[in-house]
Amino acid sequence: MTNEANDEFRAAGDAVYEALLERMGEGMPQPRLEATRRAVELLGDPQQSFSIVHLTGTNGKTSTSRLVESILRAYGLRTGLFTSPHLLRFNERIMIDGEPIGDETLAANWADIEPYLLMVDAELEEAGEPALTFFEAMTVLAFASFADAPVDVAVIEVGMGGEWDSTNVADGDVAVFTPISLDHTARLGNTIAEIAKTKSGIIKPAAAVVSAAQPAAAIAELRRAAELSEASLVEQGTDFEVLSSAPAVGGQLLSVRGLAGTYNELLLPLYGEHQAQNAAVAIAAVESFLGGGTQALSAEALTEGLATATSPGRLQLIGTEPPVLVDAAHNPAGAAALAAAVAENFDFDELTVVLGILTDKDAEGIVRALAPVASRFVVTQSGSERTRPFAELASLVSETAGLEAGVGVTATGSLAEALEAARAWAGEAPKRGVLVTGSITLIGDTMTIARDGTWSTR
CATH class of the missing domain: 3.40.1190.10 (Mur-like, catalytic domain)
Known part of the structure; x- marks a missing residue:
């Protein structure tokens, strides 16, 4: 053809x-x-x-x-x-x-x-x-x-x-x-x-x-x-x-x-x-x-x-050097399962979580579930019309994870910039990784950016 x-x-x-x-x-x-x-x-x-x-x-x-x-x-x-x-x-x-x-x-x-x-x-x-x-x-x-x-x-x-x-x-x-x-x-x-x-x-x-x-x-x-x-x-x-x-x-x-x-x-x-x-x-x-x-x-x-089974976007490694994982967890139960899976299966000393959540989701519950495995959060947003504004989400993350667990929080409205910053940080030391999660639309957008940026594993 x-x-x-x-x-x-x-x-x-x-x-x-x-x-x-x-x-x-x-x-x-x-x-x-x-x-x-x-x-x-x-x-x-x-x-x-x-x-x-x-x-x-x-x-x-x-x-x-x-x-x-x-x-x-x-x-x-x-x-x-x-x-x-x-x-x-x-x-x-x-x-x-x-x-x-x-x-x-x-x-x-x-x-x-x-x-x-x-x-x-x-x-x-x-x-x-x-x-x-x-x-x-x-x-x-x-x-x-x-x-x-x-x-x-x-x-x-x-x-x-x-x-x-x-x-x-x-x-x-x-x-x-x-x-x-x-x-x-x-x-x-x-x-x-x-x-x-x-x-x-x-x-x-x-x-x-x-x-x-x-x-x-x-x-x-x-x-x-x-x-x-x-x-x-x-x-x-x-x-x-x-x-x-x-x-x-x-x-x-x-x-x-x-x-x-x-x-x-x-x-x-x-x-x-x-x-x-x-x-x-x-x-x-x-x-x-x-x-x-x-x-x-x-x-x-x-x-x-x-x-031969696959489940794209579910704890999937889409980039290496540094490793970038994506997962479509979008509620507290899913985020808790994700946090446990990361701890069980990956040997990271430090992990940055790139996070974007939709407006109708329990953002506080998701952040609390992810905080134990996060060294820092980079808060952003997807291209969905239902996405929670990044500044609003960043404030919630700071109050929930930043103050309570001492986790660093930065924010940007550009997913591409968030990924670039997270990957740059992860590349500065061994055994660091990046986890992108919070919504399915965020994962789809991330996979597109990875493919277009030539750092995708596929």
Whole structure:
């Protein structure tokens, strides 16, 4: 294919994203299913043409989704993977057989569904309701793309919540719950029980349900929902668990007791105890999908699936000399898991944290979780319209980490300048490193700067 043709297809793919951006943004999801259901109905319900593993939770959704998909693909199944948001390009959100959907295919699928989306927009407008949102339209696009491929099974990550999330027009054969904690409280509720109740809405009649270890209030809601739906629930710690994990070159070695077998010496190319727990949940989910939880997985397929899994933007080394790590932790629980993983897996004497957080996040909780591993903070902001102004965040960091822990704090509104300053400091002495975290948009922007600045490892 010529460069000219590649550029043409890339432009067509970018045009799809631009068209979606004209709709109501992801920060303002509509608590409804009827609009998405009407759109997929007009398209002949493409989401019914493949099996589905449906995931929700507060932390670990994307990593667990990618692990599930990788194991299923190692079994020879044709897979779809729907996650959000993206780091570099929109195509990353819709994966087919482990690769981002091609620009030509993306544009063709959009052209097929757009007339039907406009029909639904008109119906909604007539009823006095907002048109299909960015996420609603994107969900329809993903389902149509998976049906067109076609895939055997799609791993679908919820956008927000569960019960009224647009992905919930699909019926998951397996419903997976990663750890639930407080986040998006303005939308989902102010208590863990309320949030878990909303997320439990993805449990469908007679489905298999797999849950990570949960707070008591969360697991109580999941048990209630499973019982009402006559679904079978298995729980981490009781029905399956990580038996051991140890650092290894490029990741860690795991032993996992699954639902139907024990799997030893598994190489997981991801860092941190939280990723080991995600892997155990993923294994139980695949056991539930393939054999109803009663048949052990193929050692060969499981080994390949885990060993080839990736989770970009999750404790990922994107630069060396000095080392630069990025992680998309954006709430206190995620930040605490990140801090523990850094301490466990990296031998830094000093670490600068480049931090940018969105306005609707618990910034104080995130800073408190990161302070124990930070020698200093460089506070900045991403290009998101929802980013917290750097000066405001710097004041909070100074009060929380600077005064209490004696951690140095500097600030700049330019992410590029923040990265340059952090890398310069880290390069002045051995065993220093840089950690960039606080929001997914900050990580995406950082990866772009690293690539354009030629210091990226890729």
